[in-house]
Amino acid sequence: MVGVPLAWLMHRQDLRLTLLAGRGGLERDVVWAHSIELADPAPWLTGGELVLTTGLRLPSDTGACTDYVTRLTKAGVAALGFGVGLSHEQVPEALVGAAEEAGLPLVEVPLPTPFVAVTKVVMERLAQQQYEGVVQASRIQPRMTRAALRGGAQAVVRELAVSTRTSVVFLDHDSRVRAAHPPHGAASGATVLAGLGSAEQTSAAVSSSQDGVTAVHQVRVGPRVHGRLVVAAERALTPVDHLLLGHAASLVALEAEKPLRLRDEQNRVNGLFLRLLLDGTVGASLARDHLTEAGFPVRDGIRVLALRGGSPRQCLQALGDELAERGLPLFGRVHAACAAVLLPAGHAATAQTAMDGARARLRSSTWAGLSAVHDLTDGPAALTEALNAASVAQARGGQAVVPFESLAGQLLAATPQTRKILATLAETQLAPLAAHDTAHGTHLLPTLRAFLEHHGQWEAASTALGVHRHTLRSRIERVRVLLGADLDSAHVRAELLLASSAWQEPGGSDRTG
Known part of the structure; x- marks a missing residue:
């Protein structure tokens, strides 16, 4: 987060601020100046503030001052500004001691300097820094674009790393290193994602640890993901850093899309040709x-x-x-x-x-x-x-x-549309045989199928059934009578064979075995 260095604020002579404790914290960044007179302001603070108070509700005893500083420290404030001349003629010694003990910068604000003047200076400096960041980004982005035109993804990665003073790695969708700067960062780039499991599913993610900050940004165009850009820094990343990371991801994505767009156009032409061929x-x-x-x-x-x-x-x-x-x-x-x-x-x-x-x-x-x-x-x-x-x-x-x-030999029976037709045919043609077999314990249905599958050859069919050919002839004659069909006709035999291939038991099993 962008902030105003406390040291810069102390050098503003028009504010006439005096540092009383916590000199080691002068490099802290103030992200906001907040005037608040509550005895416990911590619940209303988010961290990084310069808390301004006249001590209206602050007792001067050591215990109260220590407790007040402890609460501010836990809230993560950048510094405490104490206005003198109203509730207190001078900053309580107990408060100075507690601040020094906690390492919290304590600044005396003289009576002629209103709190609003301090807040205004901080706000103006923050706005100025944001403008400077926009100007800086506007100068870097064209350089990154030119780098993309000259050297592709590797040049973009190098420009991003140099401009932000970070380490940058481009990983493809299989987490293989495609570009890195500095080059030695490639080894750690492939493993840095271990703590960022959600980054693969989201467009961006940031992770902080004792070693620094890692930011991951997807490289994608629409639904097509080409990989991820990983930025590692030993400091907090600024909005300008994130802006440049997003710009770099777009440039790398466009570079990766070039051959794919050409391939898509070629596929379109090939599809038109295939239509003519088919x-x-x-x-x-x-x-x-x-x-x-x-x-x-x-x-x-x-x-x-x-x-x-x-x-x-x-x-x-x-x-x-x-x-x-x-x-x-x-x-x-x-x-x-x-x-x-x-x-x-x-x-x-x-x-x-x-x-x-x-x-x-x-x-x-x-x-x-x-x-x-x-x-x-x-x-x-x-x-x-x-x-x-x-x-x-x-x-x-x-x-x-x-x-x-x-x-x-399976297509007609296997296709749902034709199988439905065959099933209807089977039920119409073969139901009389099935009913006769059930009522009289005969085997006319399997006999007919064997006869049809062996092309009406008596010897082969009787051998397959394991019966004498005279028995077979007797059964087939019975089939002729029940079905009223001319089994000497090739067309009739073909239709009955198709029907038998689709004949199913009520429970779903093939009745013809």
């Missing part, structure tokens, strides 16, 4: 040239990764950060409330690791599907596969990326 409106040759120039490997083809859940745009941003760390550009767009991202064919494993990292950044539930490998001309097909696989991933509720290739 719509099938861009030729393979042009697509290959554009992807190659962007640093996207296309030799073995492409895949599409689709994400469901959360904000699609936030998903794209998180995936973009993950891919950038792996040296891959982001080609992404929002489609049907999903985030669609282009991946090289040989980076199937990247899909899972990138998704894990993106989920950690998003802190929300997301599900992902990965298309099969396609040529550049098959963008629409790749997008459809990825979206279908993502729907299956959401239905399963797991964290693993679902590859479209793994869904062979």
Whole structure:
């Protein structure tokens, strides 16, 4: 906090002040001059004041004076000013002795000097210091800006440290030292945050200890945090110090944003190109040239990764950060409330690791599907596969990326929309068989499924069921009668096979085993 040095106040000849005790405290700063005549003024004090009194309610005995000084000392006052000529012709000797014993500066204010004159001098000096601080900051800020243009974050950190006579460290979002001045301050900068756990969640924090003061300021632009600036000093930091710290944090943030803004613009252009690719409106040759120039490997083809859940745009941003760390550009767009991202064919494993990292950044539930490998001309097909696989991933509720290739023979039953249709079909077509099995202890339903899964081949189906083929024929004939279905028709058999794949017991288990 800015204050007026008591020594400076004592040198004001127009006030004619006399120091009677506590000479060792002349370097104390007075933050306010407060006239108060209470016997116990401590509850109304915050520390750093020059308390002015005529001793109106102060007894002259030693015990009372000692108690009065003790209360002022505990309140943290800077000094005591005693006006003589009214309640007391001179400052009580007991008060002088108590002040000297406590180390509290005691100043005699003569009768011709009104208390308001002392208060006015302090107020004017405080205002002057604030103006000087603003002028000082206005001279330093352009230097810091020029330093940012010339030397980036390191130059800004150096200028801040030199201008404030402090040690400054810039830590990135992983608490790694990116710049420091003086250089030896980097070692302590990484550990000084131990006592400032809240600094990571707040924009600024200050901590005091016996070793000095530490201030932390976030380096951020909007929601994007680039790190923190840490200032360490052996003294209390002034408002000018905090003003310059904030300015330096803004300059470092702008420096860190430069490549990200360029990347954001490139991602926007890439997203427009991906829209054309997935719509099938861009030729393979042009697509290959554009992807190659962007640093996207296309030799073995492409895949599409689709994400469901959360904000699609936030998903794209998180995936973009993950891919950038792996040296891959982001080609992404929002489609049907999903985030669609282009991946090289040989980076199937990247899909899972990138998704894990993106989920950690998003802190929300997301599900992902990965298309099969396609040529550049098959963008629409790749997008459809990825979206279908993502729907299956959401239905399963797991964290693993679902590859479209793994869904062979499962996609219709796994997708919620089609499964609902199949469940209705199953209930309509297979309910008569289930009812007959329950009533007569037969096994017509599993027999039909085995027959269908073995493409109507009697030998293979009877072997799978462990029954004679004549038994199988007898059961299938019974099925024909109950369902009224032509099992010689391939279309009928296909429909019944799909229905059996979705047939569920009332409790939720698969009735077909």
